[in-house]
Structures are given as structure tokens and as C-alpha cells.
Amino acid sequence: MVGKMKKNHNKYITFFACLSVALAVAGYYLVLSKSSAPGDDIKQQTFAALDAIKNDKRAEITRHFNEMGKNAHAIKDDKVMRNAFKSLISGRKESQLEYAVDERYAHRYGDFYDILFVDSSGYVFHSIKKERDYHSNLFTSPMANNELAQALKRPDEEHFVEFNYYRPSNEPAAFFTVSLQERGQHIGWFVLQMSTNSTNQILTKNHDFGRSSEVYLVNRNSLMLSNSRFIDDSTILRQKVDTLAVKAALDDNSGDRIIEDYRGVRVFSSFEKFDVLGVPWVIIAEIDEDEVLTEFYKNHKKYFQKEFVRYLAQTSRHEVETQPEELSRQRVDMNEFAKAEKGKTLATYGVASCTAVAVYYPGKFSYLAHVSPTDEIYQDSALSKLFLGRHYHNFLGELLARIEFFDLVPAQRRNLKVAIIAPHTQSFAKAVDAVLSHDLDLANITVLCDLDALQGDVYVDASGTRLEVRWKEKNRLLAEDGLKRENLAQILKKIIRYDV
DSSP: OHHHHHHHHHHHHHHHHHHHHHHHHHHHHHHHHTOOOOOOOHHHHHHHHHHHHHHHHHHHHHHHHHHHHHHHHGGGGOHHHHHHHHHHHTTOOOHHHHHHHHHHHHHHSTTSSEEEEEETTSBEEEESSOOTTTTOBTTTSTTTTSHHHHHHTOTTSOEEEEEEEEGGGTEEEEEEEEEEEETTEEEEEEEEEEOSHHHHHHHHSOOOSOTTOEEEEEOTTSBBSSOOTTOSSOOTTTOBOOOHHHHHHHHHSEEEEEEEOTTSOEEEEEEEEEEETTEEEEEEEEEEHHHHHHHHHHHTHHHHHHHHHHHHTOOOEEEESSOOOOTTEEEOOTTEEEEOOTTOEEEEEEESSSEEEEEEETTTEEEEEEEOTTBTTTOOOHHHHHHHGGGOBOHHHHHHHHHHHHTOOGGGGGGOEEEEEOSSSTTHHHHHHHHHTTTOOGGGEEEEOOTTOSEEEEEEETTSOOEEEEEEOSSOEEEEEGGGSOOHHHHHHHHTTOOO
16 A cells, blocks of 8 residues: 555656646746847946956055055154154164154054165164064165165165065065155165055955956066965966956057956956056956856846757767667766766766756766756756655755865866756756856856757766767667867857857
8 A cells, every 4th residue: 555655656746747847848938938139248348347347446556555655755754753763773772762663653654564774874773573684784685686775776766666576574575765864964764665465455355246357466577466366376476467468558558358368268358557656567357258158148048048949959969870888887877976986987878858967077077967857957946845855856956066065176166067968958947057056157068958869878987088978869879979069158159149
């Protein structure tokens, strides 16, 4: 009796799943039939947003350095600091005097990293941080040829010395030099040192425009003056940015282009050369092209889903006579997913009303899932979840979460590939949504579909360098190379006639 009830319950589940899919598909195409082509200019909108961010950050950087320069210049009229300079240069050493200097620094000049007290011979007789430049001579030490020493050799001028590597601090530093006169005689300098922290904070503050966007500074030697959000180590004065954007900015001052950035990734780039206290810098705001295309898809999803379906059957297949010999095969059954063991090929068979999903990182690893119609990529309504109970699952979401936790670091995400494989389009829309919800892009997704096939068998090797589907049509067997399939970003470009 129990067995009969269980059998009937399974029949109801299968019927409900099929009915839900049929209703979802009918509603899907009904909605699509009312959709129209997007009229947005994707490039114009993106560049307008980047220009606004770039202009805002440029104004903030300019304002910050002007304020720092004004504060540095004011130190020559600061009686506490002048009197301390004259007392300390004469050799007077009192803890109370040094405490007064430290307190003044903290209250008025704390935005500077350090203040050097330098006499007219170049000798650093006092500083706040007392690093390796303390009690050294800037003109005769190994630092004699650096940019700071060269600026101090022109005592009648005040200088802004742009960011360069400064050995005593073991990091990049910029300086304001303030010359001191006493009874018409030059007696030395206050040298106010800046770190790169404040510049980085301005550029990396959230601007709510895309997960792949960034704003950064480059000097006249095409070296980064701020840290990249995509590289773990510091990129300041280490990362060369020899891109078309930088070259165009240094030559033509400003512009917008789609280029390859310093990572070799195609980006929308807005750039401009501007002046900071007499020094030319370049500010660049960029966002990955892949993300722009993905967001464009999301904003016009109903239209593009319909258009994608038209492309799914257009692929290169060739007829074969037999199934491939798989000597070291690792089988994946329905409602399972697995990671390929070294040297083995993942295989799943009889994908008909189900969907196979291959997730792989070329040269590193691969996973394969066989997803049934009771999965979230077919139906995600509250009623479906309630009725199906424990038979309802989310294999694709679980698989992607596992890969993110165990197999990837964030910088590798753009190289992950997801192939959605089925002889129907019933799971296509929700499967794509599921992948995009994990901060992946259309460029990460391929869809393999033969609407004339009765079913398909899928093979993925352990290194993610082979993805093959054998489609069983009524009277023939066809093979398809999944690695040659265009990704959805490439298809979207064709649909909107995107000029690359």
C-alpha cells in the first residue's frame, strides 16, 4: 500500500512539474511576444556615466591637493612651528618643545604623513616620524639625486614634488617644500610629506556604478598613482598603464574609447589629462565591456531572451556513426553534480526534458550537473516549492556556490565558463538568471541546444579543455564541440549590431 501511494505521489509530482513547465513556457512566450527592441544607445549611456564619475573624482582630487598645498604654505606663518624650527636648529633639545611640535602636527597638519625640518645645508635636524632621513643630509646622502633633493636646491621657490619612491619611508611619497627666511637670509625648509592613502581613498570611495568599474590616476610616465582594485599587491609606481587611453590623454587631453586595459580586458574608458599644482596627471574611469553588455541584457531581458532562442539552433554540428569510447569515464546521473577526477571524463546521458550544466575553468577543473524539471531553473514559484517539498532543489545555485568557495579567487571569476545544454529552451531563461546572480556575465555563458534532438549525451574532460555533446535526432547522431559555441555576449552583440 505504501509503495502504491509513493508511486502515485511520484506521478503527481511528475505531472505537476510538466504542467508548471508548460505554463511557464506559455507565459514566457506570451510576454516575449509583447516585447520590442531596445532603443537605448548602450555606448552613449555608458560613456556619459563614466564621464560623470571621472569629472567628480577629478574635481575632488584637485580640491584635495589645493587644500593640502594651502595648508602646507600656511606653516611659514605658524608661530609655534617657526619658533620650534629656530630653537631646534640651534641645537636646543627639550622634550616639552618636541611635544609642542607633535601636538601642533596632530591638530593642524595631521593629513600629512610627516614634516621634515631641514636646514640650508640639507641636514634633517628634526622630523615627526624620525625615519631613516632623520639626522641625514638630503644633499650628500644616497638621496642626493632624488626629486626632493633636486627641488630643495632651488631655495627661492616653493615646490610640489609629485609621487615618487622615497627610500626612507620605503613607499611612494609626495612633498610640499616651504622655504623659511629669517632677516633676509634663507635658513632652511619645512618639508611636508604626503602618502598615497588619501588619494586612494578618494578614488576608491563607492560610486555605485558597476562591480567591475574603477577610477585610477596615472602620471606622465604612464605609471599608476593609485592602487588597482583587481591586483592584490600595490600598483602605485609599479604598474605600467601603456594603453590607448593613456596615450590619447597625454596627446589629446581627454576622450572616450573602448580599449583593452592594463589587464588585457576590453573596457569602456573615459580619460582626461589635468593639472595638479603644475604637474600633469591622467585620470581614467573604466568598466568592463562584459558587465555593460550583461546589464543591457538585464534591462531588456524579455526582448533578448526571445532573440537568443532564434540563435540557439544555429550551430556547427557534424554527423557521426557511434558514441565515443570513454575508457576512464565518471558518470553523472540525474539530480547529481560532480567534479571531474584527474584524468577522467565526466559524462551524463539521456538529457531530454532535463538540462545538463557544465561549469569549467579551462586548464584547471570541470564540473557537470544533470538537472531535472523539478529544479529552480525550471520553476521558482512559492507554490512549486511547497508542493514539491524535498523533491525541489537548486543544483545550479549550489554548484556555483561550491565553486566560488572551493575553486576560485575573485580575480579568476571572469575565466569561468558555464555551458547550459538541453534539446529545449524551457530552462534557458532561469538558468541564465541563476548564473548572472553569481556576479558572472553573459560572456561566461554558452547555450548548446538542438531543438530537433530527442536527447543528448554530454562529455567534459577534467581539465576543462573538451566539451562535447552527442545529439540523438530521429534518424541520425550529431556531434557538437561546445568550446566553439559563441557565448551569449557575442550573440547579443550580433543582435544589436554592436560596432566593435
